[in-house]
């Protein structure tokens with residue numbers, strides 16, 4: 001694992017749920033991460049900017065600008081950057097196919113890894129409705145499933161026009177701590193099903209702030225996590241293999257090693 005000061009080069013990086021504009025965004029750590037990680041392509045997998053927060057009260061410290069500048073600079077230097085909006089930055093969903101500052105906007109993407117495996121890349125909030133009503137939809141069948149997603153997309157667009165916030169799965173799931181594990185499992189299953197319907201090998205998403213790489217009935221389910229708590233990213237190596245990077249852990253470990261030994265001693269802290 002790379003220590004501080006060593007730049008790593010990847011084929012692709014996947015980052016999501018930064019929530020720029022919310023006080024919880026770990027912009028300093030992300031900036032640091034972007035400094036030490038280069039890639040040919042960077043996918044921003046949604047909820048990069050927290051439009052709902054900004055609508056309520058404007059909070060845009062220098063750290064937010066620094067992150068945006070860093071990404072734009074990467075784009076200028078030749079990194080392909082694809083921005084897939086999430087529910088918190090859904091204002092960008094009105095602009096699929098557009099470019100700004102060298103950044104492409106797309107609803108979802110199919111990414112082919114270096115080894116030829118295909119992955120569906122999407123934020124994942126469109127499946128909230130399926131997760132919420134999983135049992136009912138399973139009972140009603142395929143048509144109800146498709147209808148539920150279609151209605152949800154229309155409803156989200158109407159709410160957006162009316163200036164109402166999108167219903168947030170992740171916030172809601174966190175409130176239901178007892179059931180959160182079930183909901184995460186259900187979300188993963190539903191997203192893996194979508195990958196199967198698209199006849200791809202895997203899926204890379206965000207939204208639920210739960211970074212993981214796992215196999216779900218033959219589909220490689222990958223979640224990028226977030227830059228609010230976990231500070232995680234997914235990286236594709238040049239051979240097509242994927243890596244889950246937890247930057248906070250690497251940073252903390254590197255900082256501990258940099259500390260002189262006596263400072264780490266419990267006696268010193270007690271004193």
Ligand SMILES: [Mn+2]
Pocket residue numbers: 046047086087088123125170206207208
């Ligand atoms: Mn989201």
